[in-house]
Amino acid sequence: MSTDDSHLTGAGPAATRTVPGDPGAPYFGGSSTPAGDQFPDADNESEPGWFERNATLVISVSVAIIAVAAALVTLFFYRESADEQNSDTEDAVTDFIEEQGQEVQSVQCDEGSCSAIVEGAAYSVLVHEDEDGDQTFGIASYSGN
Secondary structure (H helix, E strand, C coil): CCCCCCCCCCCCCCCCCCCCCCCCCCCCCCCCCCHHHHCHHHHCCCCCCHHHHCHHHHHHHHHHHHHHHHHHHHHHHHHHHHHHHHHHHHHHHHHHHHHCCCCEEEEEEECCEEEEEECCEEEEEEEEECCCCCEEEEEEECCCC
16 A cells, blocks of 8 residues: 555654744744845845944034034133223223323233323333222333333
8 A cells, every 4th residue: 555645644743842042932934044034124234324333433523523612612702801801991091091181192901900101101000900890000100121
């Protein structure tokens, strides 16, 4: 008697086999091809772009540019306030000297000291500001080169 291969005879396997791996993972059959090849879109990630590869560098350069810009703005406002303060002091020295009856030809101040030319003579002016913001001046004839 011959058996036809299309009809299985006999009982099923007597022993169960365990499949290694994660028990919750889907089973793709006994073929030798990896699971990723059965689903071609699952593992094919595109190569990261330029920004993704260089994100740390881009962020570092951006932070450095922002820090430099902030420093420049701070320096600008500092110099602007120093120039304004010097201008106010020059006006105060001019008013003080003119109150004494002298004619001021020019005054130039820089951080608490001024140089003045009064009626053709050079003078050094020391500016003192007290805690209330009131200024007093000490004027001496210029001696130097």
